[in-house]
Amino acid sequence: MNMDRYSFWTLARNAVSGHRKLRPAWRRHQPKSKYDVLIVGAGGHGLATAYYLASRFGGRNIAVLERGWVGGGNVARNTVTVRSNYLRDESIPFFARSVRMFGELSRELNYNLMHSRRTMIDIVQTSPKLRELKRRMKIMDMHGSSYEEISVSEVRRRIPALTGAREGSRLPIIAGMVHKDAAVNRHDAVAWAYARAADSLGVEIHQNTEVTSLVVDSSGRISGVETKFGTISARKVALAVSGHTFMLARTAGLGLPLRTFNLTAFVSEPIKPVVDVVVNCPDLGCYFSQTARGELIIGGHPDPGLSYRRDIKQNVFEGTVSGLLELFPSFGRLKLLRQWGGHLDIAPDGSPIIDRTSVGGLFVTAGWWGGYKAIPAGGLCLAKLIATGEHHRLASSFTLARFDRLDYIMEAGTTTVV
Amino acid sequence: MLIIECPFCGSRDEREFDYGGLAKPPRGRIAEVASDREWLDYLLIAEEQGEIAEEYWWHVRGCGEWIKIRRNTLTHDIESPEGASRS
Numbered sequence: 001m002n003m004d005r006y007s008f009w010t011l012a013r014n015a016v017s018g019h020r021k022l023r024p025a026w027r028r029h030q031p032k033s034k035y036d037v038l039i040v041g042a043g044g045h046g047l048a049t050a051y052y053l054a055s056r057f058g059g060r061n062i063a064v065l066e067r068g069w070v071g072g073g074n075v076a077r078n079t080v081t082v083r084s085n086y087l088r089d090e091s092i093p094f095f096a097r098s099v100r101m102f103g104e105l106s107r108e109l110n111y112n113l114m115h116s117r118r119t120m121i122d123i124v125q126t127s128p129k130l131r132e133l134k135r136r137m138k139i140m141d142m143h144g145s146s147y148e149e150i151s152v153s154e155v156r157r158r159i160p161a162l163t164g165a166r167e168g169s170r171l172p173i174i175a176g177m178v179h180k181d182a183a184v185n186r187h188d189a190v191a192w193a194y195a196r197a198a199d200s201l202g203v204e205i206h207q208n209t210e211v212t213s214l215v216v217d218s219s220g221r222i223s224g225v226e227t228k229f230g231t232i233s234a235r236k237v238a239l240a241v242s243g244h245t246f247m248l249a250r251t252a253g254l255g256l257p258l259r260t261f262n263l264t265a266f267v268s269e270p271i272k273p274v275v276d277v278v279v280n281c282p283d284l285g286c287y288f289s290q291t292a293r294g295e296l297i298i299g300g301h302p303d304p305g306l307s308y309r310r311d312i313k314q315n316v317f318e319g320t321v322s323g324l325l326e327l328f329p330s331f332g333r334l335k336l337l338r339q340w341g342g343h344l345d346i347a348p349d350g351s352p353i354i355d356r357t358s359v360g361g362l363f364v365t366a367g368w369w370g371g372y373k374a375i376p377a378g379g380l381c382l383a384k385l386i387a388t389g390e391h392h393r394l395a396s397s398f399t400l401a402r403f404d405r406l407d408y409i410m411e412a413g414t415t416t417v418v
Numbered sequence: 419m420l421i422i423e424c425p426f427c428g429s430r431d432e433r434e435f436d437y438g439g440l441a442k443p444p445r446g447r448i449a450e451v452a453s454d455r456e457w458l459d460y461l462l463i464a465e466e467q468g469e470i471a472e473e474y475w476w477h478v479r480g481c482g483e484w485i486k487i488r489r490n491t492l493t494h495d496i497e498s499p500e501g502a503s504r505s
Contacts, residue, residue, distance in 0.1 A: 246467060247467075247468075255463045260467060260491075304437030305473055306466075306473075308491050308492045313419050313432070315431070348461070348462055403462050404458060406458070
């Protein structure tokens, strides 16, 4: 790759020169009028797709167009949980692969993603939820993803801060489920690392370049996109724009089975290490982990109803916090620092779409909730489809055609959020 | 937080309501007359998610009425509240 390699040696050398000789991680370009492939959205999925197109499939003359800045969308608006505890035969191998790819990504991209495999524990408080998770466990067993039940005393031993929900309370803990493959890492680094690696392979990244509409030629094929710099032509265009997929696809006359919701999260002030696993509380609808900086990063339910807002509603916030305090009463003393929202585009079955569309040359990666964990595999699968016209076997079920048969891959209900 | 106008109880905050989904035409009638394509579009495509969404809210922690509102999905402003029973 044509980039400065990062290492202890380069860090030390650049320190001597006050870091003034470091080159930008990716370059600026004037947009050309024509590319082979345009990717709309420089988030995790868009950048990963560009990187794998260039690195695995020899793709050249690729541009990524971004309305805002690299890593300012949902790749920076999540809770950085990487896991593969899903329900369906189609989902588990895909997410398990993505989790494995994440583990090797720091080395591949020569960028410290601060990847930390630290296990996720579901705190189970109702027997219907336990039954559902045990069912998931058996299906995960078949696909090589780890999930196992532990006792209440083992849950409390592993999470000492968990002092609430005792015997006799409203919803006492009845079991825990452990997902050893789960990890967290640094979201900015994921976006920056893919951007830098893609740039080094010749991919152009254009920030502040909003795509206002898609351009379709008289034969019904995609021919390019409209931007403030005028029309940029390409025979292949891929949408990786999360919550804006429906509206952007609409400009090409395409109706996609997606609805946009706002999902929010917030972080506490930094504290000393208190919890070393990712904690998920499916019965109360909240989840959290502690970041490397010491902040607790906490998420809950999406806002009810369609939304293009990115702020948190007081009632959503209160609902999440009150659930969390039932289990972790000592967290009531924490101050909260920041909150944010992100737009999810959710398909009726809760599973993603990585497919071509009925508009020739137009591809879409959409329907991601928890799409952060899917960045490596999602990017790889979309890149293969764009480059070869054939689905990657891991994503061959995530098509639009499944909706024509109502052949849902039902994942709705397998996370805290939907 | 949304403030939703209930025809019986007046302005009440969102915590008293459950979201009831987009206000589409009643399902029964569509199923009888629709072609396969129309039926799929009815089930899958939410054309209503432009600027204004027409949707039901259920005043479940109040009087129990179903209320239809038109809400801007960007600003969350509610226009023309209208009491409606869900068929």
